[in-house]
Amino acid sequence: MVNLEEIKKEAKKILEEGKVKYIIGYAKSSNALMAAPTFVKKPEDIDKLIWDPTCFQNLVKFLIDEKRKKAREKEPDTRPIGIFVKGCDSRAINVLLQEKFITREDVYIMGLSCEDVGVLDKKKIFKKLKGEKPEKIEFDQRKNIVISTKEKTIKIPLKEILAERCLECTSSFPVISDVFWGDRNNRSPKEPFKCLEQIESLSQEEKWDFWQQQLSKCIRCYACRSVCPMCYCDECVVDSINLAITADTTAEEKAQKIKWIEKSPESSENFGYHLVRAMHLAGRCIDCSECERVCPVDIPIRFLNKKLEKVTKELFDYKAGLDPEQPSLVSSFKDEDPEDFIR
Amino acid sequence: MAEEFEPKIIAFLCKWCSSAGSDLAGVSRMKYPPNVVPITVMCSGSVSPLYIFNAFQKGADGVLVSGCHPGDCHYIQGNFYARRRIALVKELIEYIGLEPQRFKMSWVSAAEGKKYTQIIQEFVQELKPLGPQKKLRREK
Numbered sequence: 001m002v003n004l005e006e007i008k009k010e011a012k013k014i015l016e017e018g019k020v021k022y023i024i025g026y027a028k029s030s031n032a033l034m035a036a037p038t039f040v041k042k043p044e045d046i047d048k049l050i051w052d053p054t055c056f057q058n059l060v061k062f063l064i065d066e067k068r069k070k071a072r073e074k075e076p077d078t079r080p081i082g083i084f085v086k087g088c089d090s091r092a093i094n095v096l097l098q099e100k101f102i103t104r105e106d107v108y109i110m111g112l113s114c115e116d117v118g119v120l121d122k123k124k125i126f127k128k129l130k131g132e133k134p135e136k137i138e139f140d141q142r143k144n145i146v147i148s149t150k151e152k153t154i155k156i157p158l159k160e161i162l163a164e165r166c167l168e169c170t171s172s173f174p175v176i177s178d179v180f181w182g183d184r185n186n187r188s189p190k191e192p193f194k195c196l197e198q199i200e201s202l203s204q205e206e207k208w209d210f211w212q213q214q215l216s217k218c219i220r221c222y223a224c225r226s227v228c229p230m231c232y233c234d235e236c237v238v239d240s241i242n243l244a245i246t247a248d249t250t251a252e253e254k255a256q257k258i259k260w261i262e263k264s265p266e267s268s269e270n271f272g273y274h275l276v277r278a279m280h281l282a283g284r285c286i287d288c289s290e291c292e293r294v295c296p297v298d299i300p301i302r303f304l305n306k307k308l309e310k311v312t313k314e315l316f317d318y319k320a321g322l323d324p325e326q327p328s329l330v331s332s333f334k335d336e337d338p339e340d341f342i343r
Numbered sequence: 344m345a346e347e348f349e350p351k352i353i354a355f356l357c358k359w360c361s362s363a364g365s366d367l368a369g370v371s372r373m374k375y376p377p378n379v380v381p382i383t384v385m386c387s388g389s390v391s392p393l394y395i396f397n398a399f400q401k402g403a404d405g406v407l408v409s410g411c412h413p414g415d416c417h418y419i420q421g422n423f424y425a426r427r428r429i430a431l432v433k434e435l436i437e438y439i440g441l442e443p444q445r446f447k448m449s450w451v452s453a454a455e456g457k458k459y460t461q462i463i464q465e466f467v468q469e470l471k472p473l474g475p476q477k478k479l480r481r482e483k
Binding site: 269276307 | 392393396413420423426427428431432433435437438440441442447448450462478480481482
């Protein structure tokens with residue numbers, strides 16, 4: 001069991017010692033179903049910190065912002081950042097370490113095990129509540145959730161409202177950490193890629209219809225890209241920010257800038273964006289499902305990334321984020337990689 | 344009279360083997376369908392998935408990526424990287440419901456002009472019944 005008091009004690013200790021610059025954790029927000037990311041800079045603020053299944057954000061994204069901020073400062077504070085990580089978030093840190101985007105000294109990893117639970121899926125709860133607004137939630141022995149709305153109080157087993165990824169999670173504890181709370185129980189779901197079966201069993205035309213319908217909804221708000229801890233490129237292939245077109249931009253400069261994918265939210269361009277994003281996340285996506293959570297038009301983006309996760313597992317026996325020392329998927333190869341599709 | 348559908352194939356050929364292979368087919372006066380637009384790249388490993396998706400967006404009916412045989416790469420390992428990446432692209436293309444026959448990869452060495460013509464012939468034969476590729480095509 002993760003004891004919140006112990007976490008607070010450790011957080012207070014490292015803040016008082018000045019071991020970390022600040023701690024990124026979770027705090028209560030105005031929305032009962034969702035914890036808010038919080039930055040604790042002073043030891044007296046540690047009582048804000050919480051830990052329960054509403055803490056579903058992946059805080060690793062903030063490390064990327066921190067690195068950018070540090071690069072701009074004249075005399076940066078080089079102390080590490082304390083960060084709360086769940087199992088999935090810890091794999092994201094591993095990928096960032098593997099790609100040498102951050103160094104191990106940059107972070108003080110406070111690992112929290114989800115144990116046999118996981119985090120909530122807000123959409124599932126809203127379905128259960130049928131439009132009522134939750135006022136207060138409580139957890140009953142990590143088995144049930146008790147939600148109180150204005151009119152009634154309902155009790156739902158946690159299993160029914162956990163995020164899909166938590167039901168298919170294979171390691172619910174952080175694989176890398178400086179301090180750790182909870183149990184290291186390996187979960188072994190019988191079918192870790194069950195969610196894909198639904199799409200894989202479709203015929204080719206049905207698959208196309210499904211994706212066509214889903215991806216043509218995309219409004220290209222790039223929320224998925226903004227929230228993704230792996231999407232840290234300074235310039236994204238889909239929108240070039242480094243070429244500002246001004247009155248002085250010559251025709252040659254404009255012509256030399258290749259535009260692979262147009263910005264307009266049309267079906268073909270949306271496919272281009274989502275396929276390229278899926279490819280860029282192959283062997284890197286750690287299945288935190290943040291992209292799907294933030295999508296305003298409910299595109300099942302996770303199915304794209306999960307598919308490539310499955311393919312990389314089957315073809316190359318590669319799993320993202322387990323070891324910061326392993327070579328990345330597309331910058332390594334094995335002699336025995338499959339080539340039966342090649343003529 | 345309705346004209347028979349002629350597919351348009353974009354072929355990314357590596358400079359050192361496949362391009363020379365297609366050249367050999369040409370100078371040896373071997374006959375093969377004129378449906379292919381060859382694009383020479385420095386290595387099959389330099390073919391970004393973006394090139395492939397973009398070829399489809401610009402209206403290609405089929406895309407071929409061809410490189411040196413494993414072990415023959417001019418850059419020692421380029422085609423091994425390509426093999427991994429292209430395997431992923433192939434799976435992804437199939438997953439979103441584009442006909443998997445529309446995308447091919449092959450190893451063609453500089454001496455295999457004959458094999459190159461065969462690959463193109465087969466590819467054209469496979470693409471003809473599928474008709475034009477409209478799924479990923481940009482509407483202009």
